[in-house]
Amino acid sequence: MKAKVYTVSELTYELRQRISSEFDGIWVEGEIRDFKISYSGHAHFVLTDGESSLRCVIFAYWAKGLARLNLREGMKIRSFGKIDIYARSGVYQQIVEIVVPWGTGIIATRYEDLKRKLASEGVFDERRKRKIPSPVSVIGLVTSPVSAALRDFIKTLRKAGGFKVIFAPVQVQGEDAPSKIARAIRKLGKLKGIEVIVVTRGGGSKEDLSAFNEEIVVRAIAESPIPVISAVGHSVDITLADLASDLHLYTPTAAAELLAAGKFAARDAVELLKFRLVNAMRNIISWKSQRLSSTARILETLDPRRRIFLSREKLRELKKRLYLATMSAVESKKKQVSALKMQLAALNPLAVLDRGFALLLSEDGKLLDSTSKLQPGQKISALMKDGRVKMEVLEIESKKKQENII
Amino acid sequence: MSPRRSRKTSFEDKMARLEAIVEELEKGGLELEKAISLFKEGTKLVEELSEMLRDAEIEIENLYSEDDLNGD
Numbered sequence: 001m002k003a004k005v006y007t008v009s010e011l012t013y014e015l016r017q018r019i020s021s022e023f024d025g026i027w028v029e030g031e032i033r034d035f036k037i038s039y040s041g042h043a044h045f046v047l048t049d050g051e052s053s054l055r056c057v058i059f060a061y062w063a064k065g066l067a068r069l070n071l072r073e074g075m076k077i078r079s080f081g082k083i084d085i086y087a088r089s090g091v092y093q094q095i096v097e098i099v100v101p102w103g104t105g106i107i108a109t110r111y112e113d114l115k116r117k118l119a120s121e122g123v124f125d126e127r128r129k130r131k132i133p134s135p136v137s138v139i140g141l142v143t144s145p146v147s148a149a150l151r152d153f154i155k156t157l158r159k160a161g162g163f164k165v166i167f168a169p170v171q172v173q174g175e176d177a178p179s180k181i182a183r184a185i186r187k188l189g190k191l192k193g194i195e196v197i198v199v200t201r202g203g204g205s206k207e208d209l210s211a212f213n214e215e216i217v218v219r220a221i222a223e224s225p226i227p228v229i230s231a232v233g234h235s236v237d238i239t240l241a242d243l244a245s246d247l248h249l250y251t252p253t254a255a256a257e258l259l260a261a262g263k264f265a266a267r268d269a270v271e272l273l274k275f276r277l278v279n280a281m282r283n284i285i286s287w288k289s290q291r292l293s294s295t296a297r298i299l300e301t302l303d304p305r306r307r308i309f310l311s312r313e314k315l316r317e318l319k320k321r322l323y324l325a326t327m328s329a330v331e332s333k334k335k336q337v338s339a340l341k342m343q344l345a346a347l348n349p350l351a352v353l354d355r356g357f358a359l360l361l362s363e364d365g366k367l368l369d370s371t372s373k374l375q376p377g378q379k380i381s382a383l384m385k386d387g388r389v390k391m392e393v394l395e396i397e398s399k400k401k402q403e404n405i406i
Numbered sequence: 407m408s409p410r411r412s413r414k415t416s417f418e419d420k421m422a423r424l425e426a427i428v429e430e431l432e433k434g435g436l437e438l439e440k441a442i443s444l445f446k447e448g449t450k451l452v453e454e455l456s457e458m459l460r461d462a463e464i465e466i467e468n469l470y471s472e473d474d475l476n477g478d
Contacts, residue, residue, distance in 0.1 A: 154464055161461035168469035270455045273424050277448045280431035284441045
């Protein structure tokens with residue numbers, strides 16, 4: 001008796017025949033793992049129910065048709081197709097033709113469970129969220145060193161300048177990503193001087209966001225002693241990290257824009273105060289010096305005959321002394337005033353005007369910074385970088401107090 | 407609390423003080439000496455605030471030192 005000896009190809013051929021006739025078009029239910037699209041456009045993945053795995057392939061022609069389903073890691077599906085053996089590797093797989101999303105996958109369930117748990121602890125509570133300080137100078141940045149995020153962020157910050165960025169390079173994908181990201185956030189939180197932390201990632205919708213749905217990352221953000229801006233998920237894919245952050249924006253550029261705008265606004269506010277300071281001092285000085293010179297004039301023209309009981313000599317003497325004393329007082333004030341005038345000139349209060357702003361002044365030179373100081377028909381003037389415009393108020397439309405621009 | 411808080415409030419405090427000074431000077435009716443001393447204080451605040459906001463090159467520093475990376 002001689003047992004039949006198969007060649008490997010013979011065996012494979014026979015198994016293929018049996019399996020594909022037995023399982024020619026069946027439905028299988030499971031969750032997608034290791035989803036990849038090959039260069040040739042075929043989609044490969046593993047279906048699993050947690051205990052067993054089944055390799056699956058969707059050939060390019062079908063894969064295109066199924067693109068709208070947005071198959072991805074963790075999705076639970078039912079797939080239809082025949083079971084076949086791939087002879088070269090001796091691996092059996094399902095040649096998938098139809099896919100129906102089915103229920104919620106394990107990953108999605110985990111996301112929902114974690115979201116519910118953290119929400120019940122108040123991690124996403126709006127009332128817990130802090131205002132992002134403005135202006136800031138020192139920023140902690142957590143992102144991948146190889147993404148465009150770092151470049152976009154710095155490029156946008158450069159518009160305003162004057163920032164220091166403490167960069168924490170991390171992987172944003174892969175097994176180690178969550179712990180690396182969490183560690184970076186905690187480490188930045190311990191540094192002195194950092195005013196805001198930005199957690200972000202580069203563009204590319206295919207990127208895997210799962211690291212930002214991990215509990216340690218979400219907690220690191222929520223527990224950060226420094227306010228955190230996140231720019232991770234987009235509108236359809238908001239991550240738990242985004243929900244826990246103090247402010248969620250969509251791109252690293254948007255985060256940098258916000259910080260740059262804060263700096264611009266603060267600079268303008270300081271410039272305006274500087275202008276008002278100098279202007280107020282100018283007004284005081286011109287008023288005081290007018291008063292000084294008129295006092296001096298009165299003293300000069302004192303009529304000596306009113307003090308007729310004094311001898312002419314004595315009177316002349318006294319008058320002279322009085323005059324000299326007054327004049328020296330006037331001189332010293334004048335010196336003080338001219339020193340101040342030089343200081344004022346050095347401050348160049350017109351910097352605001354050079355940037356295209358105009359300032360409204362009343363006829364007596366006071367700064368008009370509110371409609372409440374105006375009346376229809378009032379004559380005012382606008383100070384611009386190259387001159388003064390006389391104007392008359394036609395109509396006043398007062399606004400309710402606005403929020404700050406930033 | 408921490409130094410970062412004090413730095414932050416120091417910016418806001420300085421802005422608030424400067425605003426108060428400007429308003430007082432704008433009201434007028436001050437002694438010249440008083441006005442001058444307020445003006446000097448205000449000028450100093452403007453300088454300090456401008457320094458805090460100065461437009462300088464962006465500085466980038468790595469959070470991890472070499473040791474840190476090796477120890478990872």
